[in-house]
Amino acid sequence: MSEAVQLDTGHELDLGWMDQHGQWDTKAEQSKYGLTLADIQIGEYGDAPVESDNQTGRPRGAAERPGSYRIGNYAVRTKSEIWLDNASFLYEEALQRQWSSATDIPWHTIEPLPDDIEQAQCTMDTFLTEVEFVAGDVPARWISQTTPDFFEARNVLLCQVMDESRHMDVFRKRALANGGGLMKATGGTAGVVGSIDLSRDFTEMSSRLHISGEGAVLTIFRMGELMAYNDAEKAIYRLCAQDEARHVAFGVMHMRYMAETAPERHEEIHCYLDEAERGILAGSQNPAGQFPTTSESMAILLGGGKKHFDEGRNKLIAIRRRQLSEYIKRVRSAGFGDRFDNGRSQVPEILADIAA
Amino acid sequence: MARFPSEAWFGAVAGVFNGDDSYQGAGGGHCNCTAGLVIEGRNEGKDEDVVEEVFVLTFEGAECKGGVEADEAALDEVDFYMHMPRVDWREMLEDIRDHGHATENHTLNSLDLERDDGLSTSKHGDQYREDLFFRYNQTLQFYFDASARVKTAFS
Numbered sequence: 150m151s152e153a154v155q156l157d158t159g160h161e162l163d164l165g166w167m168d169q170h171g172q173w174d175t176k177a178e179q180s181k182y183g184l185t186l187a188d189i190q191i192g193e194y195g196d197a198p199v200e201s202d203n204q205t206g207r208p209r210g211a212a213e214r215p216g217s218y219r220i221g222n223y224a225v226r227t228k229s230e231i232w233l234d235n236a237s238f239l240y241e242e243a244l245q246r247q248w249s250s251a252t253d254i255p256w257h258t259i260e261p262l263p264d265d266i267e268q269a270q271c272t273m274d275t276f277l278t279e280v281e282f283v284a285g286d287v288p289a290r291w292i293s294q295t296t297p298d299f300f301e302a303r304n305v306l307l308c309q310v311m312d313e314s315r316h317m318d319v320f321r322k323r324a325l326a327n328g329g330g331l332m333k334a335t336g337g338t339a340g341v342v343g344s345i346d347l348s349r350d351f352t353e354m355s356s357r358l359h360i361s362g363e364g365a366v367l368t369i370f371r372m373g374e375l376m377a378y379n380d381a382e383k384a385i386y387r388l389c390a391q392d393e394a395r396h397v398a399f400g401v402m403h404m405r406y407m408a409e410t411a412p413e414r415h416e417e418i419h420c421y422l423d424e425a426e427r428g429i430l431a432g433s434q435n436p437a438g439q440f441p442t443t444s445e446s447m448a449i450l451l452g453g454g455k456k457h458f459d460e461g462r463n464k465l466i467a468i469r470r471r472q473l474s475e476y477i478k479r480v481r482s483a484g485f486g487d488r489f490d491n492g493r494s495q496v497p498e499i500l501a502d503i504a505a
Numbered sequence: 506m507a508r509f510p511s512e513a514w515f516g517a518v519a520g521v522f523n524g525d526d527s528y529q530g531a532g533g534g535h536c537n538c539t540a541g542l543v544i545e546g547r548n549e550g551k552d553e554d555v556v557e558e559v560f561v562l563t564f565e566g567a568e569c570k571g572g573v574e575a576d577e578a579a580l581d582e583v584d585f586y587m588h589m590p591r592v593d594w595r596e597m598l599e600d601i602r603d604h605g606h607a608t609e610n611h612t613l614n615s616l617d618l619e620r621d622d623g624l625s626t627s628k629h630g631d632q633y634r635e636d637l638f639f640r641y642n643q644t645l646q647f648y649f650d651a652s653a654r655v656k657t658a659f660s
Contacts, residue, residue, distance in 0.1 A: 182535060182566040238537075245534035246643075253531040371639060374615045380608075387614055387642055388532040394640035401633045478632035 171210040186237035186301060201226040201298040209298045225295040229411040231351050233402035236301035243308035243395055248388050250319035258380040259327050265455045266378065267329045269446035273376075274324035276335040276443050278317050280366065284396075285313030287346050287358055295351075305399055312392040319385050326381075335442050352407055352414070353421045359400020361425035364479055367393040368472040369447075375464065376450035401483045408484030419488055422480065426496055429476070466503060473500040506656045509598060510544055510558055514657065515572025522569050522651040529567055532643040536564040540638075540645065541579065541586025542572065544594060554590055562648075564641070569648055584634040585627045587613070589620075595659050598652055606650040613638075613646055 177189045189195075194210035203209075203226075204219040225231050233239075262270070288306040295303050324331050345362065348354035370393055373386025407414060444465060445458075451468075452461025473496055477489055488494040507514040522528055540562045545554035561579050563570040580586050589597075593616075600611040610619060617624035617638070625638040638645070 242535055242537075242640075245529075246532060247534075248530070248532040367636075367639065371614060372618060374612060375618050383612065383615075384532075387612070387646075390614070390639050391532060391642055394636050398633065398636060398640065401636075405633075475632055478630060478635070482631050482633040 169212045171212055182241065185241045186304075187241075190237070197228060197232065197301070198298055199228045201228075201296040203296050203298050206297055209300060221293070221296070223294060223296040225291065225299070225351055228299065229407055229414075231291075231295055231299055231302045231403065232410075233302060233305075233399060233406050235398075235402055236305050239395060239399060239402075240301060240304045240308060243305065243312070243392075246391060246395075247311070248315075250315050250322060250385075253388070254319065254322075254384050255380045256322075256326060259323075259382070260379060261328060262378055263454060265449055266453075267327060268332065269449040270327075270376075270378075270382075271324045271329040272332045272335065272442060272446040273450065274320040275332045276446075277320040277366075278324070278331070279334060280362075281313045281316040281320070283345065284358065284363065284366075285310045285317065287348075287354060290346070291351055291354060302403075309396050309399070312396070316389050316392065319389070323382065323385060335440075352403065352418060355400050355403050356418060356421040357425050359396055360404065360422075360479060360483065361429065361476070363393050363396045363400070364476050365429070365472050367397055368468060368475060372451075372468050372471075376447065397479065401479055404480075404483035404485065415485075418485060419493065422485060422488065422494070426494060429473070429496065429499075470500065470503050473503070506658050508658045508660050509594070509652075510542065510560055510572075510660075512560070512572060512574055514652075514655065515560060515562060517655045518648065518652045519569040519571040521654045522648050523567075525651065528644070528647040528651070533647050534644070535566050536641040536644040537566065538585075538637045538641055539563050539583045541575075541583040541588075543580070543586055543588035545588055545590045556588075557591065559586075564644065564648075581628045583627070585625045585638045587617075587624050587638075588626065589616070589624060597649070598657060598659075601650055601653050602657065605653045607646060613649065614642055 172191075172193045175191055175194065177184060177191055179185075180188050192210075197209065201223075204221060204223060205214065205217045206220045207213060207217075261267075289310050292303050292306050292310075297303070321331070345354055345357045348357065367390060370386045370390035373390070374383050377383040377386060404418065407418065447468075448458050448461035448465050449455055450461065451464040452458055477486075477494075477496055477500070480486060481489070489497055507517045542560045542562060543556055544558040544560075546557040556577050559575045559577055559579055560572040561575045561583055562572045597607065597611045597616065600609075601607050607613070610616070613624060625635065627635050
């Protein structure tokens with residue numbers, strides 16, 4: 150450490166830094182929802198650039214610091230690659246609608262269940278813990294790859310990581326709460342789910358994770374109330390479904406933005422959807438699909454035990470039908486519905502086969 | 506005593522809902538949507554239910570603005586609407602009254618799952634807006650659970 154500089158007496162403070170700032174005289178006013186991110190989108194602070202050259206972690210709207218070194222080699226610096234019009238809104242909503250797996254679940258309502266039902270429930274808990282691990286891990290990787298100029302989208306993804314960690318812990322807690330435990334790892338993260346992490350592009354990742362993967366899991370969570378045997382399980386599924394619907398909303402709105410602002414990437418996005426659809430029922434990532442361990446567990450839970458397997462299987466088929474029909478409508482909402490009209494997607498045929 | 510369904514009833518429930526901070530936690534919280542409620546009746550001689558009454562519920566932030574009586578055309582504008590025969594609405598609300606909250610198969614989500622044509626749907630078919638029923642499900646449930654504290658008469 151160097152010695153302190155001895156200044157001459159009468160030295161004037163250099164307060165030049167006081168004149169280095171972004172847009173001044175900014176007075177944000179809160180709306181009826183409080184002071185939200187939407188309320189501070191003022192002037193330069195609200196302008197997310199179409200292309201960002203920010204590699205230094207500079208907060209959007211702050212004065213530049215010439216000569217500063219790169220602290221982030223951000224790969225995502227083009228707005229259309231990650232943007233969505235309602236990111237601020239989703240972020241505030243995510244903050245507002247958090248819940249605690251420790252205290253907001255009525256754990257006292259869980260009572261001993263027949264062995265086959267407990268084993269099936271614990272299999273689903275194991276599977277969902279695996280899947281939620283990926284759902285938290287993958288977006289986290291992209292957060293650090295994204296320029297701070299697009300902080301709204303980053304913040305939504307940060308909330309998603311929090312949500313997914315809660316989902317991981319709540320299913321783990323359920324598995325350990327009623328005399329059972331975790332079962333053999335299902336391999337649910339092999340194949341298509343694992344491949345989400347291999348995505349080279351944010352939209353590729355989002356189409357697989359948010360639209361295909363989480364859309365399917367959202368249906369499972371909603372259907373959870375049909376598989377639940379007590380108020381605790383009902384609450385778990387219902388609250389997880391809310392979070393999941395928010396994540397799906399991110400994907401739909403991002404793809405909608407992409408469809409409107411980057412038409413040259415339309416065909417590329419269709420290719421991502423082609424890939425995702427190939428595994429929509431055949432892979433291990435969808436417990437309502439054809440993977441034996443998880444689909445049989447669901448049939449047992451839905452039917453009310455091994456003896457009512459066929460009844461449960463019929464309900465499972467109804468779930469598949471809903472999954473696919475909701476998937477089609479989401480992709481249409483995102484601006485890529487032409488694939489269902491021009492014969493590119495096989496999902497309408499699969500849906501028709503299931504209905505038959 | 507407020508009669509279900511009526512603007513007075515939806516307003517009374519909104520008063521209880523808005524006044525109880527516990528509904529803002531535990532998975533509740535800010536909610537922004539317009540939700541239609543359709544009370545269906547039996548169409549004599551036909552095998553289908555008909556729309557008898559329509560109300561539009563509005564949620565803004567932490568607040569429910571209450572419900573306004575509307576005509577069927579209003580269903581084109583809402584984010585989603587929940588439709589059930591009058592007798593099923595009554596059964597759901599009586600379960601809530603008896604237990605303080607919806608139990609077993611009387612939650613909105615369970616009702617949606619167990620009905621062949623679902624509880625929640627839309628005229629526009631935009632899944633993004635229909636998904637608001639799932640995204641805000643706990644808030645919607647809290648709202649109807651709040652009706653346990655409103656003396657209700659049924660028409």
